[in-house]
Amino acid sequence: MQNRMKKLLMGIFIIPIFICGCSFGYEDYSAAGTVMGTIFTAGFRAEGAGNGAEVWTQLNQAGIRLENDVLSRRVEASEVSCINAQAGSAAGCKISEELADYLMLCREFSAQTDGAFDVTVGALSTLWGIDEAAVDSTGFEVPADEAVNSALDLCGYEAFEVSDNCAVMPQGMIIDLGAVGKGIYLAKAYDILKDNCKYGVVAAGGSILTYGYKEGGQPWHVGIADPFGKADVIASISLEGSYFVSTSGDYERYVEVDGVRYHHILDTATGYPANSGLCSVTVIIPADKSWDGYFSYKYNSLKDYDISGLLSDALTTAVFVMGEEEGLKLAQHYEVDILLVRNDGTMVMSDGMKRHID
Ligand code: ADP
Ligand code: MG
Numbered sequence: 234m235q236n237r238m239k240k241l242l243m244g245i246f247i248i249p250i251f252i253c254g255c256s257f258g259y260e261d262y263s264a265a266g267t268v269m270g271t272i273f274t275a276g277f278r279a280e281g282a283g284n285g286a287e288v289w290t291q292l293n294q295a296g297i298r299l300e301n302d303v304l305s306r307r308v309e310a311s312e313v314s315c316i317n318a319q320a321g322s323a324a325g326c327k328i329s330e331e332l333a334d335y336l337m338l339c340r341e342f343s344a345q346t347d348g349a350f351d352v353t354v355g356a357l358s359t360l361w362g363i364d365e366a367a368v369d370s371t372g373f374e375v376p377a378d379e380a381v382n383s384a385l386d387l388c389g390y391e392a393f394e395v396s397d398n399c400a401v402m403p404q405g406m407i408i409d410l411g412a413v414g415k416g417i418y419l420a421k422a423y424d425i426l427k428d429n430c431k432y433g434v435v436a437a438g439g440s441i442l443t444y445g446y447k448e449g450g451q452p453w454h455v456g457i458a459d460p461f462g463k464a465d466v467i468a469s470i471s472l473e474g475s476y477f478v479s480t481s482g483d484y485e486r487y488v489e490v491d492g493v494r495y496h497h498i499l500d501t502a503t504g505y506p507a508n509s510g511l512c513s514v515t516v517i518i519p520a521d522k523s524w525d526g527y528f529s530y531k532y533n534s535l536k537d538y539d540i541s542g543l544l545s546d547a548l549t550t551a552v553f554v555m556g557e558e559e560g561l562k563l564a565q566h567y568e569v570d571i572l573l574v575r576n577d578g579t580m581v582m583s584d585g586m587k588r589h590i591d
Contacts, residue, residue, distance in 0.1 A: 259431060260285040268296035268437050269305070269414045270364075277426055277433025277444070288429045295421040296437075303332050304410045304417065306355060313408050317355065321404030328400055334532040335417060336395045338540065339410070341528055342547050343390035346563065350551035351501045355407025356387035363497035363506075364411070367486035375490055381504035388501050412481075412498075415440040416546025419477055420539040423520055439480040440546055442520070443472050454591060460484045460512040460574055467513075467574060469591040475520035477542050481549035482513035482574075498553050509556030513574040516552070516564065517589065518545045527567065544569075557581060 262285025263276035275292055279285045305311045312332045319326040328336070339352040358364070360380060366373040376384075387405040394401045402408075410417075419442040422435040432445030434453060443453040452473045456466035460482050470478065483506070487496035500507040520538040532540065548569065552560030557573055561583070564571035570585040582590070 258282055262286070262289060264289050266293055268293070268418060269300050271415070271438035273435065273437040275422070275433065275435045277435075278431040278448075279429055280431060284429065288425060291425045291429070292422055292435065295425060296418055299414070299418055299421065303329070304335075304414050306407060306409055306411075313410060316400045316402070317407050319400075320402050320406050323401070325394070325399050325401030327398060328395075330397060330534045333395060333397045333400070334534045335410070335413070335543065336400060336408070337397075337530055338528065338532055338535070338543060339413060339547065340390050340393060340395055341530060342544070342551070345566075346551040346555065348390060348501050349554040349559075350412065350547050351388055351390050352408060352410065353388050353390050353393050353402070353406050354412075354499055354501055355409035356384040356405060357381070357499050357501065357504055358409050358411065358497070359407060360384040361495070361497075361499065361506075363488060363495060364486055366488045367497065370488045373488050373490070375493075375495065385501065385504040412550040413543050413546045416477060416479060416542040416544070417539070418542075419545075420520075420536075420542030423475065423477075423538050423542065424536075439482070439485060439549075441478040442476070442542070443478070444475045444520070446474060457513070457515050457572065457574075458482070458484075461578065468572065468580065470515075470517065470572075470586075470589045471591050472517065472589060475538075476517050477520060477545035478515065478517045479545040479549045480513060480515040481553045483507075483553075484512065498550055500554050507554040509554060509560075510576055511553055511556060511560070511573050512576050514549045514552045514560065515572040516545050516548045517570045517586070522569075 260279045260283055262279055265274040279288045301308050303312050306313050306317055312328050316326045343351050360376050392403050415437045418437055419440055422442055423444060426433045426444040432447050435442045441455055452471040455470045455478050457468045459467040483496035487494050496506045498507045518541040520541050522541050524537055524540045564583060570583045572582040572586050574580050
């Protein structure tokens with residue numbers, strides 16, 4: 234716990250560094266902070282002299298609002314906590330249109346992935362507690378099979394009912410948006426950069442947003458972390474314009490007990506950390522991709538870029554659980570580019586992804 238606090242405080246006290254291009258009617262600005270419990274960094278060219286700090290403030294406020302008011306299952310006053318607290322009540326919990334759309338999309342995606350991504354995984358993720366143990370493993374114990382099975386009984390998106398203003402679910406079920414929070418946030422960051430900046434990049438944990446075209450037309454270069462930690466990056470992707478890039482892996486949040494790695498992406502078919510032969514999954518989605526025709530419900534409060542942001546994050550988690558064959562098919566279904574790293578270090582990627590590799 235202490236380590237976690239230290240990590241968070243470190244983020245808060247990082248002082249924004251900025252270089253002023255004020256006389257040209259813009260400001261280049263870069264800073265680091267924390268969002269949703271992870272470090273986030275942003276670098277952008279703000280329109281208008283002296284506007285960098287204002288954009289940075291907006292980026293921070295968007296993250297704080299999403300986490301505290303809407304998404305976090307750990308913040309008591311959030312809408313998701315209200316749903317979790319009302320589990321088992323017939324009336325359920327009244328929710329905003331914004332959260333309803335996120336949840337309906339997550340539920341639809343849960344069904345499309347046959348539960349590989351499951352928005353109701355909370356009882357299982359709470360039992361394992363890997364996110365917390367990865368920061369401080371004192372007292373971590375591998376849960377007993379019976380406890381895993383009991384938690385599994387409380388998961389299952391089929392029993393989660395969500396409409397445009399209400400969510401109802403059985404006693405003990407817990408909604409967990411940990412797999413999509415950063416993607417949702419980066420879509421909000423895109424919205425802010427789009428209105429205030431010529432171009433920029435925002436990174437939150439394993440998820441990155443590139444926005445716009447840099448001066449001189451050079452592409453953005455995004456490194457894919459080496460899951461084995463031997464090098465900084467295993468591959469570099471170049472992108473022109475606005476994209477969401479998300480990576481999920483078993484090497485970021487995990488605990489090792491007796492030489493076995495227990496990581497934070499859980500397989501709701503078994504109740505144990507996913508073991509599909511992959512150690513890293515990266516998905517890239519253009520921010521302006523049209524989602525017409527992919528979903529049965531019309532998500533009125535979400536823009537295409539909101540869906541791109543959320544799905545880039547959700548897909549990496551789902552594919553990590555599904556494994557190579559099913560995962561590649563899923564990426565093909567959504568027509569998005571994907572890169573997989575197998576446990577033996579070899580890589581496989583979509584044809585579109587090959588064109589992005591440096
Ligand atoms: P990261 O947060 O490191 O980017 P992910 O996006 O893959 O990684 O999200 C992992 C988080 O998602 C876990 O900490 C947990 O809260 C949640 N989660 C774990 N397994 C699943 C799953 N099968 N379906 C949906 N959410 C999951
Ligand atoms: Mg994810």
